[in-house]
Amino acid sequence: MNTTQPLPPPLLQLEHISLSFKAVKAITNISFAVQPGEICALIGPNGAGKSSLLNVINGVYRPDEGAISYNGETLHIMQPQHAAERGIARTFQNIALFKGMTVLDNVLTGRNLHVHSSWLEQVFNLGRAPQEAVRQRKKAEEIIDFLDIQPWRNSVVGNLPYGLQKRVELGRALAAEPKLLLLDEPMAGMNAEEKQEMSRFILATQREFTTTIVLIEHDIGVVMTLSNHVVVLDYGKKIGDGKPEEVRQNPQVIAAYLGTKH
């Protein structure tokens, strides 16, 4: 007795995406789908086009060809701001925090799309502003608690160690209460302990906030334990797509990536 349930419609679907920078073809005809609630890992050797693909998904780069459907809507031209408004948040490979601001302020900026009072109300502290300030602060503090970064709340992020900055950047993304979270190497440059901690936060994010996550990661061990779905890129082409166990067996993947790395 094995009744296969029909899959729910994917949250994110990429169709025939291609992207090039002058002579460099960064992404060639890539299609894949991300199911709601899953952690999808994007893996592949350096320069495979992983970061470029995330940049396409949230509108930082415009693909030469192809379409993206997100949450039932097909988007041809995506702007970063449109992506944010639709609940797509992300972190960057080279931390892109606001270095001169405190941890708390960084997290609060992540909430900017949830702010309803106008700048005039805020500046004169009138109308909706006073209550909203408290409400936003509470939300930000929840995130700060969730990530265990209370002691650094008022520290300027530029002065924090790298691992903590990565965590704060996750916090800023989570503050937006995203439906889809794009993480570009959230564990790069971390030691085993820090990686484990970060893995816990990512899993907790998936569980507690039911956030769908697309994650780029080089550490295969981490990928295998975290992800429900793996997409493998090499030289801008997709060479594998499936459950972690399946991808692991794929000879093309072993040759291109796993083989060379281990």
Place this chain on the structure above:
Amino acid sequence: MLYREAGQFISHYRADQRLFRLRQDRIGFYLLLASAFVLVPYCGNDYWFSAILIPFLVLSLAGMGLNFLTGYAGQLSLGSAAFMAVGAFSAYNFNLRVEGLPFLLSILLGGVVAGLTGVIFGLPSLKIKGFYVLVSTLAAQFFVQWVFTNFAWFSNDSSSGVITAPPLQVFGLDLSSPAGRYLLTLTIVTALGLLAANIVRSELGRNWMAVRDMDTAAAVIGIAIPKTKLLAFAISSFYLGIAGSLWAFTYLGTVEPHGFDINRSFQILFIIIIGGMGSILGNFLGAAFIVLFPVLMSHIANGLLAGVIDAGHLENFQKIVFGMLIIGFLIKEPNGLASIWQTFRQQLRVWPLRY
């Protein structure tokens, strides 16, 4: 034992969001305000009002204006004096041409016109970055000065574009004495200073800093960059416009377009470099430095070096020392006097421990 925070537990977010979190800071601020409003008008003399305190206050306000744009929003500008001029000349014309318009309202409207002018010259910043924004503000600087010099209408056909202060009447009070002009300036600068502290701690202030620190990331988290930048130009120029009116009417009394030339823009820029980018307090520290430094230098020259240096040399000497100080600040303390003050305060808080 004076500077201790023991027992001051903050249990509400609203309390944590106050301008001064420590009771000592709050009391110190109120004492400062009280003495500025009550004590100084009694004790000060006309020289101090006219030559030190009023320009200090006006330049602090102008510093705030530029600091919003450059220190907080990260947009370089060399057009501060242009927006000051627009404020002053607009206020003058409103007052001249609208029968019975109160003085304060004229200044306010002058600020609004300056703000709108700022938005126009800020438009290029939506397409270009960094150094090129500087060029746009430089264009504002030369264009505005050219307009006010060459179109006599703006100065009511006076010779060489000179404008003169309207009667300084506020709510029926005549404030044309030095003490009156000081109090008028102090009131406006205090009100706008408190507002400034609110602005930079609001979402708008955070968005400015986000655009300054990393604009791609700001766009990715959904901050509307064009609106954020243009509001920086608008509010910055509004403040500069009000400062321009005060410069013309409560400080100088009469002013010509040349009074708002590029040297003035540089002066405002030096205030925020010395005082501290991205700090409200820094504007006051920087302005105090800029106003007091030449006074101090000439006292030293007259006292110690009497007869050794003549007046012409003294001015050059001042410029050299000043230039070296600016370079020194840029290298050693890019966050200016405000940051030195913060470090000192922090040490006071934990004294006698090291940290």
